[in-house]
Each structure stands twice: as structure tokens, then as C-alpha cells.
Amino acid sequence: MTASPKSRRRVLVGVSAVATLSLGVGVAAGSRIQSPEDAAAKTAAPSASQITVPVEKKALSSKVVGRGDTSFDGAVNVRVETSGLRTPAVVTGKVPAVGSTIHEGKALLEITGRPVIGLAGVLPMYRTLSPGSRGPDVLQLEQTLDRLGFDPGTVDSKYDGGTARAIEELYEAAGYEAPEPEEQLTQAVDQAEKTVDQAKNALRQAEAALKQAKKQPGKTDFSVEQGQVDDAEENLNDAETALAEAEFKAGTPLPVSEVVFVKTLPRRVDDVKVERGGTVNGVVMSVSGASLVVTLKVDAQTKERLKVGMPASFDLGDGTIVQATVRRITRNADQYDVVVAPKSLTAAQLERLREANVKVTIPVQSTNGKVLAVPVAAISAGSDGSSRVEVLREGKVELVPVKVGLSADGFAQVTPTGDAKLAEGDQVVVGR
Known part of the structure; x- marks a missing residue:
């Protein structure tokens, strides 16, 4: 049976549709198929690019x-030497409060009614000083007195009358009577004065005897009377010399228990080891600068x-x-x-x-003011050991030789060498 024209048109339309569909599927499938080279190109990492930072101008400080x-600077213990006291070392006043300040030339404590004066010096007070004393401790004392304005005379290693007078001034300025010499020394002065008086009387008597002898008629030899006068004069000279020596020795002393030397003053009281009415036994307080x-x-x-x-x-x-x-x-x-x-x-x-x-x-x-500075990471070493930085200019990297200066806080001072150029704002490579 022969197909009708209408049936043939349906077949052609169907064939065309199938062909069109097949072509679309083929195109779609073809678009999904890739060569190994294409696949590698699409999955590879992007080309590396430089990480740069600008050159800065800044002051560096290490x-x-x-x-x-x-x-508080220089804490020390203050110790009072009381071995020279004849009575118990009872604290009678001037006990400082913690946190107060002790000053040079002032009483920092009272023991048996007498002051303990603070002075600046490195040698401790280890003995009583008096006229005739010699040594480095005397020199330190006189240097201190002179510095405080109390004239000790010649500043040397000898405690003399000038030293004694300066000590009197020190005590007067601190508000206290100067120390008294020991009793036997004042007694020696009294005895020497009596001896001088006796020597003066003996001289007067000898002189009177000589005068009377000269009045006797016919007497021409006065050698005996004159000898008595000469002897009396010599005895008086000896007595006056002994008196001067006794007075010198009885000059104002500095008792070991009335002064403490501390390396520097003033100082702060950190701790007090004694109380009023108590007895001193070594350290009385701790002080610091x-x-x-x-x-x-x-x-x-x-x-x-x-x-x-x-x-x-x-x-x-x-x-x-x-x-x-x-x-x-x-x-x-x-x-x-x-x-x-x-x-x-x-x-x-x-x-x-x-x-x-x-x-x-x-x-x-x-650095002396602001300098060119780059991160330390921007500096590398060349094959010859010289330093250099990589500068990115117009998309190209240029090696710039530099001299490296001070490094601080992750930055380093750089100075271009030779004819190289480097300026603030230039981009230096610190990584990739």
C-alpha cells in the first residue's frame, strides 16, 4: 500500500527532530570533553606576584x-655604738616615724638625753674622738664639718683645737650642748692651774728675795738669789706648758655614741627597731635613700x-x-x-x-633624625656578601645595593650605594 503524502510529511518531521536533538546532545557532550593540557591550565595556581611595601622615612631607636x-635606693641598717656609755643605753626621745626623712647634721635619735647626730661618710664611728686623735676617721670628720660650714681649721688627720670648736658649732646648730670631756681631764686642768699658781707665787717670792738682797749694804754677790729666780721662771714655764697640754686634751670630744655615719644623707626611715624607754642593742633603724x-x-x-x-x-x-x-x-x-x-x-x-x-x-x-628605612625582610645578601633590596619599578624588579645601618622594631636603616637610587615611597619586595 502506498503512503499518502500526509504520512510522508510526518516521517520527515520526526527524522528532522531526532537529528536536531542528536546534534544538541553532541554539542553539549563535546563542550564537556577537555584535553589534559586544558585541564592542567585551568587548575594550575596563578603566577606568583611580589609582595611589596613602600620605603619609609622615619627615625629609628634601638x-x-x-x-x-x-x-628606695641604698637601704642600710643604722647601728649606734653604745659601748662607751657608763649607763644603760635608754632611748629617751627623738624616735623617728617610719616614712620620715633623716637629715645630715640633725639628731635622728636621743639616748640617755644625748643626741645621735647623723653625718654622711663611709667610715663607721668606731671610737670616741678627742683632741690628739689621729687617723682616717678624723680626716673624714673634718671633711664633713668643713662641708657643712663648721670650720675645723686645717683639714687633716689630726683632731686639734679647731676640730673641737667646729664640733661645738655642730652641736649648737643641732640644738644641743656640746659634749663634756671626761672628768679626769678636767681635773688635770684644775691641777695644772694650781701648779701654775704655785709657780707664779714661787717666782714672786724669788724676785722679792733678789730685790731685798740688792738693798743690803755692801753685798755684791746675788748669784744665789738670781739662781732662785731663774729656777722659778723655768718652773713657771713648765707649769704653763703642762696647763696648755691639759687644756688641749680637755677640749670638746666627739663621743662614739653620739654620731653615726651613713654613706649618703638624707635618707628615708624604712623601719624602726627601738622605742622610747627601750634599751639600744645594736641596730636602731633601717633607712634607705x-x-x-x-x-x-x-x-x-x-x-x-x-x-x-x-x-x-x-x-x-x-x-x-x-x-x-x-x-x-x-x-x-x-x-x-x-x-x-x-x-x-x-x-x-x-x-x-x-x-x-x-x-x-x-x-x-x-638615628640622627629621620632616615630611609625598610622592613628587615626586604634586605637580602648578594653573592659577595653585600646587602641589597629588590625594588619594583614599572613591573620589573631592580636590585639596589644598600648599606645597612641601625635596626630597630623590625626596620633597618638603608642607604643606597654607588650610583643606585632609592627614595621614600619606592616599593621594595618583602615576599612572594
């Missing part, structure tokens, strides 16, 4: 930073970077920065104690810093 404990200091510990390597006199600062914790100075550096076992002293503190700051722990900063080196 510093030592650490934490330190506050204290009136100035507060901060002590931080550093290792030997850090210590080599520090020097006495360097400027420093420490943070009070509220953003307040106190300017200070390195006062001293001392070895402590395998470490070093760096003592930093503030230039000034208010009373409130002083009270706040008692027994505190604060952050200390000590600049050890700095």
Missing part, C-alpha cells in the same frame, strides 16, 4: 625594654649595651611616662642589676610607686 621593681629607684635585671649580653648616665623612662601604668637616668649597673650572680632613677616625682606618684613593678625603657642607640 632600646632595652623590661620590667623592674621599685625601691630618700629617692625612689627602679631595678631591672638583664643578662650579660644586654648589659654590654648599657652605660651609666643613659637616659631611660618608665611607665606608671596609666600612660604617664617618667623620665629617668641609669644610675648604676652592678653584677648579681649571673645577671646584672640596672638601677634607674627618675628625674622627678610628685608626692602622689612617689606614694603610688612604693613596691611597684613597672615597665622600663632604655634607648641604647638612635
Whole structure:
């Protein structure tokens, strides 16, 4: 049977539809098929690009930073030597309060009604000094008296009349009577005065006898009477010399129990070991420097970077920065104690810093103003050992040789060498 024209058109339309569908499927499938090269190209990481930062112009400062404990400088125990007293060493007054300050030339305590005067010196008071005493302790005493304005005469190692007079002035300024010499010395003066008086009487009698002999008629030999006068004059001279010596020895002394030497004054009273009515037995108080200091510990390597006199600062914790100075550096076992002293503190700051722990900063080196600086990571070494930085210019990397200066806080000072150019704002490579 022959198909009708209408049936043939349906078949052609169907065939066309199937062909079109097959073509679409083929195109879609073809779009999903990739070569190995295409696949690798699409999954590979992007090409590396340089990480750059600009060259800066800034001041650099290398510093030592650490934490330190506050204290009052140079704590020492004050000991009064009372072995020379003939009565019990009873404290009768002037007991200082903790936190008060003791001053040079003033009484810091009273024992048996007598003052204990504080003076600045390194040698302790270990004996009573009096006219005729000699030694380095006498020299220290006279240097101290002279410094305080009490003229001891010639400043030497001998305690003489000038020293005694200066001691009297010291006590008068402190508000006390000067010490009295020992009784046997005053008795020796009294006895010497009597001997002088007797010698004067003997001389008067001898002179009177000579005068009377000269009035006798016919007498021409007066050698006996004259000899008696000569002997009386010699005896008087000896008696007057002995009196002067006795008076010298009976000059104003300085009892061992009435002065203590402390290395420096004024100082703060940290602790009091005695009370009024009690008996002194060795240490009477502990004192420290009136100035507060901060002590931080550093290792030997850090210590080599520090020097006495360097400027420093420490943070009070509220953003307040106190300017200070390195006062001293001392070895402590395998470490070093760096003592930093503030230039000034208010009373409130002083009270706040008692027994505190604060952050200390000590600049050890700095540039002279602003310099070209790059991160340390931007600096590399060439094959010859010279330093260089990579500068990105117009998409290309250029090696710029540099001289490296101070490094601090992750930055380093750089100076281009030769004909190389480097300026603030240039982009240097620090990574990729």
C-alpha cells in the first residue's frame, strides 16, 4: 500500500527532530570533553606576584625594654655604738616615724638625753674622738664639718683645737650642748692651774728675795738669789706648758655614741627597731635613700649595651611616662642589676610607686633624625656578601645595593650605594 503524502510529511518531521536533538546532545557532550593540557591550565595556581611595601622615612631607636621593681635606693641598717656609755643605753626621745626623712647634721635619735647626730661618710664611728686623735676617721670628720660650714681649721688627720670648736658649732646648730670631756681631764686642768699658781707665787717670792738682797749694804754677790729666780721662771714655764697640754686634751670630744655615719644623707626611715624607754642593742633603724629607684635585671649580653648616665623612662601604668637616668649597673650572680632613677616625682606618684613593678625603657642607640628605612625582610645578601633590596619599578624588579645601618622594631636603616637610587615611597619586595 502506498503512503499518502500526509504520512510522508510526518516521517520527515520526526527524522528532522531526532537529528536536531542528536546534534544538541553532541554539542553539549563535546563542550564537556577537555584535553589534559586544558585541564592542567585551568587548575594550575596563578603566577606568583611580589609582595611589596613602600620605603619609609622615619627615625629609628634601638632600646632595652623590661620590667623592674621599685625601691628606695641604698637601704642600710643604722647601728649606734653604745659601748662607751657608763649607763644603760635608754632611748629617751627623738624616735623617728617610719616614712620620715633623716637629715645630715640633725639628731635622728636621743639616748640617755644625748643626741645621735647623723653625718654622711663611709667610715663607721668606731671610737670616741678627742683632741690628739689621729687617723682616717678624723680626716673624714673634718671633711664633713668643713662641708657643712663648721670650720675645723686645717683639714687633716689630726683632731686639734679647731676640730673641737667646729664640733661645738655642730652641736649648737643641732640644738644641743656640746659634749663634756671626761672628768679626769678636767681635773688635770684644775691641777695644772694650781701648779701654775704655785709657780707664779714661787717666782714672786724669788724676785722679792733678789730685790731685798740688792738693798743690803755692801753685798755684791746675788748669784744665789738670781739662781732662785731663774729656777722659778723655768718652773713657771713648765707649769704653763703642762696647763696648755691639759687644756688641749680637755677640749670638746666627739663621743662614739653620739654620731653615726651613713654613706649618703638624707635618707628615708624604712623601719624602726627601738622605742622610747627601750634599751639600744645594736641596730636602731633601717633607712634607705630618700629617692625612689627602679631595678631591672638583664643578662650579660644586654648589659654590654648599657652605660651609666643613659637616659631611660618608665611607665606608671596609666600612660604617664617618667623620665629617668641609669644610675648604676652592678653584677648579681649571673645577671646584672640596672638601677634607674627618675628625674622627678610628685608626692602622689612617689606614694603610688612604693613596691611597684613597672615597665622600663632604655634607648641604647638612635638615628640622627629621620632616615630611609625598610622592613628587615626586604634586605637580602648578594653573592659577595653585600646587602641589597629588590625594588619594583614599572613591573620589573631592580636590585639596589644598600648599606645597612641601625635596626630597630623590625626596620633597618638603608642607604643606597654607588650610583643606585632609592627614595621614600619606592616599593621594595618583602615576599612572594
